[in-house]
Amino acid sequence: MDTIKLTIDNRAVEVPKGTTILKAADQMGIKIPTLCNFELEGLALKNHPGGCRICVVEVAGRRNLAPACITECMQDMVVKTNSPRAINARKTVLELMLSDHPNDCLQCPKNGKCELQALAADMGIREIPFQGEQSEYPIELSPSIVRDANKCIMCRRCESVCHEYQSVGAIGAVERGFPAVVAPAFGKNLIDTNCVFCGQCIAVCPVGALSEVDHTGKVLRDIANPDVKTAVQVAPAVRVALGEEFGMPAGSIVTGKIAAALKAIGFDYVFDTDWSADLTIMEEGTEAIGRFKAFLAGDKNVKIPIMTSCCPAWVNFYEKFYPELREYPSTAKSPQGMFGATVKTFFADKIGVPREKLISVSVMPCVAKKYECEREELGANGNPDVDYSITTRELARIIKMCNIDFKNLPEAKFDSPLGESTGAAVIFGVTGGVMEAALRTAAEVLTGQTLPKVDFEEVRGLEGVREATIPIPGVIDLKVAVVYGLKNARMIMEQIKAGNCPYHFVEVMACPGGCIDGAGQPYHHGDASIIKARHAAIYKADREMPLRKSHENPEIISIYKEFYGEPGSEKAHHLLHTHYFDKKKHFDLEK
Amino acid sequence: MNNVETYANIPVIINKGADWFSSIGTEKSKGTKVFALAGKINNVGLIEVPMGITLREIIYEIGGGIKGGKKFKAVQTGGPSGGCLTEKHLDTPIDYDSLVAAGSMMGSGGMIVMDEDDCMVAIAKFYLGFTVDESCGKCTPCRVGNKRLHEILTKITDGKGTMEDLEKLKNLSSVIKDTALCGLGQTSPNPVLSTINNFWDEYVEHVTEKKCRAGQCKALKKYYIDPEKCKGCTACARACPVGAITGTLKNPHVIDQDKCIKCGTCYEKCRFGAISIK
Structure with a gap:
């Protein structure tokens, strides 16, 4: 490999040809500050506009001066990253940025987590020498995302994520010169665009221009209300990330502490979305098996591949971009949805509370789940199955507000009967997890044999597109694909449209690495090692579970016995399955 | 993409040969150059001149000198990203390199001649207004920096500038040049830097004396009635749209500077030359 020798801050260094000054300096321990530059290494997310x-x-x-992030090292280059000229320029540019920024840090959703704020602290900003016109944009609310363009610093990370990673393109640079900002086209609101509410724009925004809709106030209000009961569910990926908000290392598994914290906060019933993830496998698995059998019997109308439908941003994506293919994804509701439908029927009846008096809350690594809660079809008589969803970050804030010493909190267990789960459920939190969980159950149901090994290593990993052939002895060589990032999902949809999709079963997650890097998770600030630690923690949690297959979950077996009958029953169809809509017309400019 | 000027050169070069073309001009800038000569000059229009010609030749021979016999002050070359050259540059042979060395550029080929009635701070502000409008908004120094430069210049021409503002102008201009992403941003502070270099006194005057020697900065203009010359005819007081002039018939009138909007109506109405601008 060709290498280049150069000098950075009076030290010699040799780097491969094509290395940027920023990366060369980083290898030497010289940390040049950046703002727009962003890369989640190995997870297909990047933004280098310079x-x-x-x-x-x-x-x-x-x-x-040279922008270190996009300037390649040249032979014999002499670079100074800390000369008075460079520092003065950097500081002046930062002052310019701050001169068109609200600087209301104390009220900002990014307070303490803001990269601009941290940079201003590091650069010793004590005053902003430039006063002048401030950009004024209306603050926009959607079911999931709050967009405050006044805080936008035009780094355009959100735009890269939305266009290049998700292939959605709901937001982009509009206007020019001083009024330039990242926003939906034609002054529209996100809800009127093709936005799928994945929220990855929030996950990468260095400032408070994009944030989640905050429901922490609602939680505290409802818990304090003596006229209602509250039931909460916690998604798989939350348990491997929440600890970060309390200074614990990335990848800490805090399942027991979460259950204890939710009880300390005052929820009446603390349940687990892992329970309904197991239920999802029963329903989705049964539907998949049905489709495979029909396919093998030569049925030309059966929709193959069957696709997962637990990711709410993915559901929005096919409703908005591929409504004509909406019969391919499973009709199974998401685990959040299945939990909500069960808690508001079976469980409400069991405790003798009308559904309106039982507030169902979910803790999700996700902001698209907030949109999912507002779907009319996921409720009854105008009362939603899940009243509202909060993110991992919101839960952290509530725990702090409630004076709970999370790090030292003794562990507790989830309540019964919607709290027991298996290893198959916890892996829902990573890319490939739903596929693996489904395979663990489907293979045993299809063959009638116990699997010698429950681990399907073939579908694990962090590549954006993974494919495998899973032999189900005597039945089928199942061709499966696991993708994350909606750009990759689009590729599969185009294959289906063209009639050349080679797969039988496809799992789709919108976020990098699956829900572990959902938009509601603690901010990673571009540090991919955090995502990798969460990824490893999910599989560790799986290994440590006594039961690893959804159909072996005793509380799943009992809910069918007591309430649903059997997977795919009429009652299960009514409560645990849904239907999808054609939402293309809502944003199609040509119509 | 090429300019019309480039295409227009090609047939002549084909007909007469490259050697002929190269025989015109300076060592590094061959051939001829088209300038759009404009401003306070007697003969305006497009001119084609050999590279290496002096500004003096262009202005006083081809251009026929300054309009109305006024005094030459500066010539702005290169369009909005160019700079202002002064008396001391009049005898410099102009080509691509010498213009850059003098703090301006060939740029668009624009050449705007200014006389003593032009305010150099206002000129810098005018050109910067263009780059503020044309900025795409991608990089911070151009998007926000040029806007702030323009605001500081506006503050100065409004008579509200401080010496600190002048220091800010200098630093900000050099940082924008140093850090902007594209050619537009990297050259946009040129009008500010070249006028600061060549007309520093005018900047200081605007700030410390609140005075615009060219009388261009409206906010700095002051209308005075000379009590010796005023006949007390009341014509100015009746014409003043804001009632800023007081006085009784046949007695000298006075302008209230706080009320005056500097519209110049009184100046035009006075038949005795009693009103002056300072």
Whole structure:
């Protein structure tokens, strides 16, 4: 490999050709500050517009300063990252940015987590020498996302994520010059665009321009209300990330502490979405088996591949972009939805409370789940199955508000009868997990044999598209694909449209690595090692479970016995399955 | 993409040969150059001149000198990203390199001649207004920096500037040049830097004396009635749209500077030359 020798801050370094000054310096332990530059290494997320100009460095012989993030190292280059000229320029650029920023840090949703704030602290900003016009944009609310363009610093990370990673393109740079900002086209609100509410724009926003709709106030209000009962469910990915908000290392598994914290906060019933993830496998698995059998019997009308339907951003995606293919995804509701439908019927009846008096709350790693809660079809008589969903970050805030010492909290168990789960459920939190959980059950049901090994390593990993052939002895060589990132999902949809999709079963998750990097999770600030630690923790949690297959969950067996009858029954169809809509017309500009 | 000027050169070069073309001009800038000569000059229009010609030749021979016999002050070349050259540059042979060395550029080929009635701070502000409008908004220094430069210049021409603002102008201009992403941003502070370099006194005057020697900065203009010359005819007081002039018949009138909007109506109405602008 060709290498380049150069000098950075009086130290010699040799790097492969094509290395940027930023990366070369980073290898030497020289941390040049950046803002727009962003990369989640190995997870297909990146943004290198070279637009913020915070990372400028002095290069000997060059007329102007060089942006370190996009300038490649050249032979014998002499770089100064900390010369007075570079530091003055960096500080002035930062002051310019702050001169068109509300600087209301104390009221900002990103307070303490803001990269601009941290940079201002590091650069010793004590005053902003430039006063002048401030950008004024209306603050926009949607079911999931709050967009405050006044805080936008035009780093355009959100735009890259929305266009290049998700292939959605709901937001982009509009206007030019001083009024330029990232926003939906034609002054529309997100709800009127093709936005799928994945919220990855929030996950990458360095400032408070994009944040989740906050329901922490509702939680505290409902818990304090003596006229209602509250039931909460916690999604799989939350338990491997929440600890980060309390200074615990990434990948800490805090399942027992979460159950204890939710009880301490005052929820009447603390349940687990893992329970309904197992239920999802029963329903989705049964539907899949039915489709495979029909397919093998030569039925030309059966929709193959069957696709997972637990990711709410993915559901929004096919309703908005591929409504004509909406019969391919499973009709099974998401685990959140199945939990909500069960808690508001079976459980409400069991405790003798009308559904309106039972507030169902979910804790999700996700902001699209907030949109899912508002879907009219996921409720009864105008009362939603899940009243509202809060993110991992919101739960952390509530725990802090309730004066709970989370780190030192003794562990507790989830309540029965919607609290027991298996290893198959916890892996719902990573890409490939739903597929593996489904395979664990489907293979045993189809063959009637106990699996010698429950681990389907073939579908694990962090590549954006993974495919495997899973032999189900005597039945089928099942061709499966696991994708994350809606751009990859689009590729599969195009294959289906063209009639050349080679798969029988496809899992789709919108976020990088699956729900572990959902938009409601603690901010990773571009550190991919955090996502990898959560990924490893999910599989560790799976290994540590006494039961690893959904159909072996005793509380799943009992709910069918007591309430649903059998998977795919009429009652199960009524409560645990849903239908999808054609939402293309809502945003199609041509119509 | 090429300019019309480039295409227009091609047939002549084909007909007369490259050697002929190269024989015109300076060592590094060959051939001829088209300038759009404009401003306070007697003969305006498009001119084609050999590279290496001096500004003096263009202005006083081809251009026929300054309009109305006024005094030459500056010539702005290169369009909005260019700079202002002064008297001391009049005898410099102009080509691509010498213009850059002098703090301006060939740029668009625009050449705007200014006389003593032009305010150099206002000129810098005018050009910056263009780059503020044309900025795409991608990089911070151009998107926000040029806007702030323009605001500081506006503050100065409004008579509210401070010496600190002048320091800010200098630093901000050099940082924008140093950090902007594209050619537009990297050159946009040129009008500010070249006028600061060549007309520093005018900037200081605007700030410390609140005075615009060219009388262009409306906010700095002051209308005075000379009590010796005023006949007390009341014509100015009756014409003043904001009632800023007081006085009784046949007695000298006075302008209330706080009320005056500097519209110049009184100046035009006075038949005795009693009103002056300072």
